[in-house]
Amino acid sequence: MPLPKDLAERARDIAAGRIEPVPARDAATVVILREGPFREGPFREGPFREGPFREGPEVYLLRRKTTMAFAAGAYVFPGGSVDPRDTDHAVAWAGPSPREWGEVFNADERTARGLVCAAVRETFEESGVLLAGPGTDSVVADTTGADWEADRLALIDRSLAFADFLAKRGLVLRSDLLKPWSHWITPVIEERRFDTRFFAAVLPPGQRTRDVGGEADQVAWKRPSEALELARDGEIFLMPPTYHTLNELAAFASVTDALAVQRKIITILPRAVEIEGEMRLMVS
DSSP states (O other): OBOOHHHHHHHHHHHTTSSOOOOOEEEEEEEEEEEOOEEOOOEESSSEEOSOEEOOEEEEEEEEOTTOSSSTTEEEOSEEEOOGGGGOTTSOEESSOHHHHHHHHTOOHHHHHHHHHHHHHHHHHHHSOOOEESSTTOOOSOOOSHHHHHHHHHHHTTSSOHHHHHHHHTOEEEGGGOEEEEEEEOOTTOSSOEEEEEEEEEOOTTOOOOSSOTTEEEEEEEOHHHHHHHHHTTSSEEOHHHHHHHHHHTTOSSHHHHHHSOOOOOEEOOEEEEETTEEEEEOO
16 A cells, blocks of 8 residues: 555655664454344355345444544554553463463563453453453453443543452453454554554453443444445545454354464564555555
8 A cells, every 4th residue: 555655754764774663562452253143035055045144243343533643533443552550460360371372472471461461451441341250261241330331431541450450340351252363563664553462352242342432433343344345435444454354354154263263373564665666555
């Protein structure tokens, strides 16, 4: 994709050594999935059949406010930067350990702990979905109500630590409800950069997403193919990692199929290249 003039100039300055790239901050993003509603047939799947069928998984997307400094107006998945307190060993934990997550994402144990905690915390802050439960094999069934909203806002303004939030409610983080999906690093030409691990998770039974997240002005459940079509028609804006992830998910007929695939996590760092005098961003 062609780069805007200001980014093109910045890319040339970085390539020439006139300015240094900004360090990337660790961040986590969670793709929340649910099965789409039943539609009426006819449809084809092997022999011709009629009747209700599902059109495939749906994903939860938030539109970032146009006043945001990063990805303004873009439709994104819930997520954000790792808070220093996300690495706290006091966080009650169930499922694969930080060491195991570090092996998956090629990160040290402390970084992996922070990434998983940030994934669960940010998902709750931005969508109201909480991947935690009172035990190792249970999950919170309902996060609506004034008391939950007060805790969510306290997490957002950092007056409440995630470990304290879980301890107060007698909950444990369920890392087994997360599936590793991908690893994207913001191009070096950007002034705000993130080293982001992408996770996928199913909307827990009984839980509902919020209408609007803290940094968003709109939210929507969309089939991946539908979101991609809207982006191609210019009706919504998707950042390259979001577009790429939706394109991958569009190939699956169900949430179960999507989460059953064993994924090898490869770091993707889009780069600026000059082609016939035009600076373009390449994803490879």
